[in-house]
Amino acid sequence: MVMSCNTGADKSNGALSSSAAEKVYVAPGEHDEFYAFISGGFSGQLSVYGLPSGRLFKVIPVFSQDAEKAWGYNEETKPMLNTSYGFVPWDDSHHPDISQTNGEVDGRYVFINGNNTPRIAKIDLSVFETTEIIEIPNSAGNHSSAFVTENTEYVVAGTRFSVPIPQRDISIKDYKGNFKGTLSFISVDPEDGGMDLSFQVLMPGFDYDLAHPGRGASHGWMFFSTYNSEEASTLMEVNASQNDKDFIAAINWKKAEEYIASGQFETMPANYAHNVYSDETHTATSTMKKEVRVLDASKLPGLAYLLPTPKSPHGCDVDPTGEYIVGNGKLSADLTVHSFTKMIAAIENENFEGEAYGIPILKFEDVLAGTVNQAGLGPLHTEFDADGNGYTTFFISSEVVKWKVGTWEVLDRAPCYYSVGHLMIPGGNSRKPYGKYVVAMNKITKDRYLPTGPEVTQSAQLYDISGDKMELLLDFPTVGEPHYAAGIAADKVIGRSRKIFELSENKHEYATTSDADVKVERNGKEVHVYMTTIRSHFNPDNIEGIKVGDKVYFHVTNLEQDYDVPHGISMIGANTSELLIMPGQTETFVWEPKQVGVWPFYCTDFCSALHQEMQGYVRVSPANSSLDLSWSLGED
Amino acid sequence: MKIKSNYLMWAAALLPLLLFVFPLWKITLEAPQYPTPLGMYIHINDFTDANPHDIKNINLMNHYVGMKYIPDAIPEFKVFPAGIIITTIIGLLIAFKANYKWYLYWGILMILLSTAGLYDFYLWEHDYGHDLDPKAIMKFTNPDGSVMGFQPPLFGSKDILNFTAHSYPQPGAYALGLGIALAFVAFFFGKKEKS
Numbered sequence: 001m002v003m004s005c006n007t008g009a010d011k012s013n014g015a016l017s018s019s020a021a022e023k024v025y026v027a028p029g030e031h032d033e034f035y036a037f038i039s040g041g042f043s044g045q046l047s048v049y050g051l052p053s054g055r056l057f058k059v060i061p062v063f064s065q066d067a068e069k070a071w072g073y074n075e076e077t078k079p080m081l082n083t084s085y086g087f088v089p090w091d092d093s094h095h096p097d098i099s100q101t102n103g104e105v106d107g108r109y110v111f112i113n114g115n116n117t118p119r120i121a122k123i124d125l126s127v128f129e130t131t132e133i134i135e136i137p138n139s140a141g142n143h144s145s146a147f148v149t150e151n152t153e154y155v156v157a158g159t160r161f162s163v164p165i166p167q168r169d170i171s172i173k174d175y176k177g178n179f180k181g182t183l184s185f186i187s188v189d190p191e192d193g194g195m196d197l198s199f200q201v202l203m204p205g206f207d208y209d210l211a212h213p214g215r216g217a218s219h220g221w222m223f224f225s226t227y228n229s230e231e232a233s234t235l236m237e238v239n240a241s242q243n244d245k246d247f248i249a250a251i252n253w254k255k256a257e258e259y260i261a262s263g264q265f266e267t268m269p270a271n272y273a274h275n276v277y278s279d280e281t282h283t284a285t286s287t288m289k290k291e292v293r294v295l296d297a298s299k300l301p302g303l304a305y306l307l308p309t310p311k312s313p314h315g316c317d318v319d320p321t322g323e324y325i326v327g328n329g330k331l332s333a334d335l336t337v338h339s340f341t342k343m344i345a346a347i348e349n350e351n352f353e354g355e356a357y358g359i360p361i362l363k364f365e366d367v368l369a370g371t372v373n374q375a376g377l378g379p380l381h382t383e384f385d386a387d388g389n390g391y392t393t394f395f396i397s398s399e400v401v402k403w404k405v406g407t408w409e410v411l412d413r414a415p416c417y418y419s420v421g422h423l424m425i426p427g428g429n430s431r432k433p434y435g436k437y438v439v440a441m442n443k444i445t446k447d448r449y450l451p452t453g454p455e456v457t458q459s460a461q462l463y464d465i466s467g468d469k470m471e472l473l474l475d476f477p478t479v480g481e482p483h484y485a486a487g488i489a490a491d492k493v494i495g496r497s498r499k500i501f502e503l504s505e506n507k508h509e510y511a512t513t514s515d516a517d518v519k520v521e522r523n524g525k526e527v528h529v530y531m532t533t534i535r536s537h538f539n540p541d542n543i544e545g546i547k548v549g550d551k552v553y554f555h556v557t558n559l560e561q562d563y564d565v566p567h568g569i570s571m572i573g574a575n576t577s578e579l580l581i582m583p584g585q586t587e588t589f590v591w592e593p594k595q596v597g598v599w600p601f602y603c604t605d606f607c608s609a610l611h612q613e614m615q616g617y618v619r620v621s622p623a624n625s626s627l628d629l630s631w632s633l634g635e636d
Numbered sequence: 637m638k639i640k641s642n643y644l645m646w647a648a649a650l651l652p653l654l655l656f657v658f659p660l661w662k663i664t665l666e667a668p669q670y671p672t673p674l675g676m677y678i679h680i681n682d683f684t685d686a687n688p689h690d691i692k693n694i695n696l697m698n699h700y701v702g703m704k705y706i707p708d709a710i711p712e713f714k715v716f717p718a719g720i721i722i723t724t725i726i727g728l729l730i731a732f733k734a735n736y737k738w739y740l741y742w743g744i745l746m747i748l749l750s751t752a753g754l755y756d757f758y759l760w761e762h763d764y765g766h767d768l769d770p771k772a773i774m775k776f777t778n779p780d781g782s783v784m785g786f787q788p789p790l791f792g793s794k795d796i797l798n799f800t801a802h803s804y805p806q807p808g809a810y811a812l813g814l815g816i817a818l819a820f821v822a823f824f825f826g827k828k829e830k831s
Contacts, residue, residue: 500689535696561689562696563672609700610773 023464024474026053034426036439036487037096037110037123038460040064043480044091046112046123051426051437051487052462054476062121062130063091063114067577071130074579075553075588076508077277079286083117083135084271092116095146095210095484099188103150103215103431107492109193111146111155118142120157120186122195126496127279134195135272137292138165138182144211144224144316145184147429154253155195156213157184158224162205162231166268175233177357179205182294183224185253197272199260199293201251201303204357205231207240208249210315210381215431216322218340220254223325225309225316229356240312241331245364247306247356248316248327250343255302256295264300265293280507282585298358305347306356308364309336315381315422319390319405320431324369328379328392335379335392337408339369370408375401380421381484383428385435385465393420393440400440400463402470414463414470419443425465426487434489438463438470441482448475458482499563501584508586510555515539520631527552527629533567533581534559535608537633538601541616545629548593548622554579554601557586567614568604578604593620641826642731644818645739649727651815652720652746655680658807661757662686663788665694666800676706677806678757680716683708701786701797702772703764712756719749727819736826743819750812758790 026032032050040047044064048057065072065081072081072089081087091114098105110123118136123129136142136157144158162179164170170178180202187198206226214221229246232239259265270292277284297304311329313336318325325343327336346352346366353363376394383391388405398419402412422441426434445459457477464471503513512518512530518539521528527550532539538556546552558567560583570578571591579587593599603614621627659677664686666673674694675686683706685691695705723746730738765787768775776784776797788794788801795801805813 560696562693 020464020471020473024052024054024462026050026055031490033490034434034437034487035490035493036424036426036485037098038424038439038441038478038485039093039096039112039483040479041094041458041481041483042092044093044114045479046093046096046110047479048128049476049478050490051439052473054460054462054474056479058128059479060123060128060130062112062123063088063093063119063133065089068580070577070579070587070589073577073589075590076283076586079284080130080133080275080277082275082286083119083273084137084288085117088117090116091119093121093480093483094143096486097146097148097155097429097484098486098488099152099193100148100150100430101152103219105427105430105432105486105488105492106152107488107496109152109188110486111148113142113145113157115142115160118145118157118159120146120155120195122155122188122193124193124279125493126498128497129277131277131279132193132195133273133275134186134197135274136182136184136197137270137272138163138180138200138268138294139184144208147211147213147222148188149213149222149253150215150219150431152188152190154185154187154198154222156211156222157186158208158211159183160207160209162207165202172233175205176231177205179231179233181206181208183208183211183222183249183251185222185256194276195274197289197292199256199265199295201256202294202296202298203249203304204229204298204359206246206249209313212316212318212325212429214318214322214340215320218318218322218325220252221340222251222253223316223318224249224251225313225327226306227312227314245308245310246312247361248309248313248325248338249359250305250307250325251297252303252305255300259295259300259303260293265295267291268294278507279501280505282501282506282508282511282587304359305343306359306361307338307343307367308353308361309338310334315379317382317384318429319384320386320433322431324405326382326390326392328381330378330380330395332379333374333377335372335375335382335390335403335408337369337371337405338367342369343367370406372401372403372408372410375403375410376413381423383423383425383438384433385425386433387435389435391423391425391438391465391470393423395419395421395443400438400470402465412469414472416440416442416461417448417459417475418446420461422482422484424485424487426489429486434487436464436466437473437487438465439485439487441478441485443481449477460485500561501582503557503559503561503584506557506584506586508555508557510553510588511586512555512557513559515559518631518633520545520629522629525550529554529631531556531569532559533557533569533603533614535565536603536610536614538569538603538614538616539633540631541633542619542635543616543629543631544619544621545627546593546618546620547625547627548596548620550593552591552593552618553588554591555586555588556581558583560584565607566605567607569601570604571601571618572599580605593618596620596622641736641739641822641824641829644822644825645727645731645742648739648815648818648822649724649731649742651818652812653724654811655720655808656717658811659684660806660808660812662802662804662806664802665697666802667798669798679808680720681713697799698786700773701776702769702774703786704767704769706764710760712753712760716753719753723749727815731822736823736830739819739823739826743816743823746812746816746819750816754790761787761790764788 141160
């Protein structure tokens with residue numbers, strides 16, 4: 001009896017664990033079903049994973065310098081990190097969102113916010129590189145960002161901190177009434193994807209925490225959670241937690257477009273950087289923009305409404321139908337769900353509870369669709385599957401809770417290890433989620449992995465949600481702290497992924513597209529080396545006539561036109577990173593030789609059987625030397 | 637239905653012109669590092685990539701063992717098209733004017749010329765595979781001590797170091813072959829018409 005019982009238990013355990021392993025096993029050479037774009041948090045980057053395997057493919061540098069890829073080090077990409085504060089080598093990246101067409105993720109771009117120095121970046125999924133960054137003026141702590149409307153009309157970015165607008169020298173004690181928040185709408189060109197800060201909505205001095213777009217019937221609206229409706233400015237953990245309810249701010253951006261069209265905006269002076277990288281010139285440009293159009297929600301009726309929402313709501317999430325807006329009241333045990341239909345009815349009936357700085361406050365009971373009662377402690381974020389279920393993370397009770405949209409009953413709960421923040425279902429912020437997996441991203445891992453000193457890995461967890469019960473399948477480490485993530489079926493992306501850059505289309509100012517054009521030119525103390533690479537040599541690989549005190553620009557063009565054959569280059573003692581040059585691309589690093597001698601450079605990416613031979617020398621003569629420039633390849 | 641032999645000869649004479657549309661031959665190189673194999677089409681007047689930049693990448697591979705770059709143009713690119721045009725004109729004249737016996741002579745002429753073309757191709761391949769740079773980065777020898785050559789097969793498949801090379805005719809060659817065969821068929825029908 002005992003024996004058979006044990007055997008049975010072993011068998012069922014064995015079957016269970018092998019089934020979890022099988023579900024995440026992607027055999028060698030096979031591909032994952034989904035891409036997951038997971039924010040890097042304080043790393044400032046965006047990492048690319050496969051699901052269900054949890055394998056890391058790439059860390060895309062966005063807001064932080066990356067010496068591996070020369071991002072922010074080479075001359076071409078330095079302008080991408082330019083801001084109104086000058087060159088900023090780091091940021092805190094939080095909320096990626098994938099571009100959409102007709103309410104479905106389309107795999108063209110990923111947008112992500114820089115939280116600290118407010119910026120929105122666009123990653124082009126044909127190259128998996130950051131190709132545009134726009135700074136957001138009148139914003140501080142760009143947190144309720146970067147969320148995409150259902151035809152990628154706008155990427156929306158809201159401020160966490162309210163600040164004096166325009167900035168001025170006033171006492172912090174004068175916060176109330178003097179500090180304001182802005183919600184920025186960045187238009188995205190449907191053809192070339194170009195971003196433009198179309199307008200900002202000026203709002204009361206609350207903290208704007210998170211956002212999601214309306215869809216379907218609620219398309220044209222954007223919803224932002226707020227806290228600190230108390231307008232406190234010190235000891236926020238207490239003073240911003242006094243009101244029983246804060247708000248979800250509903251912004252009618254179609255109305256905003258009408259106000260813009262009829263000219264009822266104020267043009268404010270501003271100073272913000274717009275940085276664009278071109279895959280033809282392989283070079284970024286940074287342009288300072290000098291004004292922004294502002295719509296004052298306090299003065300323009302119909303632009304904004306406030307929906308009372310209990311307990312400092314954090315996540316603000318909209319279900320796939322667009323009818324339900326979830327306020328995740330982080331200091332509560334309940335979830336508040338508002339109805340878009342009821343909200344419109346209340347607005348039409350002008351049934352207001354009051355107003356804040358001229359913005360109507362709707363009655364809580366009028367807009368409430370339902371409450372998910374006592375679901376857990378500290379609800380933060382909600383995503384949805386395709387079958388009318390919501391999945392909410394609870395930070396304090398460290399779990400994901402599945403509940404039914406409409407009946408608001410709790411269906412299932414699964415523990416997280418530990419203290420889960422965001423969660424992501426591929427296609428979660430769209431009309432069409434792929435309800436197969438949920439990824440939970442945790443704030444703490446403690447003992448889940450081998451220890452690595454005081455700082456341990458950050459982590460995500462993958463659950464199978466295809467059945468009635470959620471099943472934990474996999475823990476996998478992440479790069480930096482994962483905040484939000486965005487997922488998409490791989491087949492929507494892979495068709496657009498480029499293999500090489502066509503050399504014949506290289507429009508870099510210093511490109512050398514054939515060996516005949518190789519040269520070294522002196523212009524005073526500036527020397528420009530027009531260099532090429534191809535397996536397995538640099539051309540030229542011997543350079544003489546460089547002098548101490550010169551500033552030497554190595555413009556290196558990779559002549560390869562074969563998939564996955566980048567070359568790298570690094571110079572002894574150069575005060576910068578290597579270059580990593582894709583086939584057909586040109587990149588530039590600067591070297592300022594300080595000592596007389598003969599100094600080597602070499603290829604840093606194992607490119608071929610003769611990679612170790614891919615090297616060269618530069619002779620550096622004294623500053624007063626009269627040696628002329630000369631260069632060569634293969635001359636004895 | 638009665639087939640007129642001179643119609644067949646018209647078709648036989650015109651078919652080789654498809655060589656100006658379709659490639660004659662294709663050489664494909666497979667290796668584990670090339671999940672999409674490298675390939676080169678041989679036309680009567682050009683070498684072209686099977687996939688963008690394939691010839692450049694074949695040259696890059698081959699330079700390690702001292703093989704010359706595949707040239708942009710070879711004299712055959714002038715001779716072969718002229719030969720096809722001339723023999724087509726002759727074929728058309730025969731179809732228009734001549735006795736059915738000439739269908740046979742045209743067919744035999746085409747076989748001789750095609751064989752000469754293939755032999756020329758073989759010679760080029762042999763030179764390409766054996767005339768190696770004495771400063772080649774990597775030198776390989778056969779088990780008997782002789783210098784290893786890298787000649788692709790004229791027809792069929794062959795392992796060359798880490799590559800498997802395939803060499804097979806393409807629609808242009810089939811059109812030429814069909815034209816020659818049709819000339820013989822025309823001869824056969826012409827003979828029947830006479831008798």
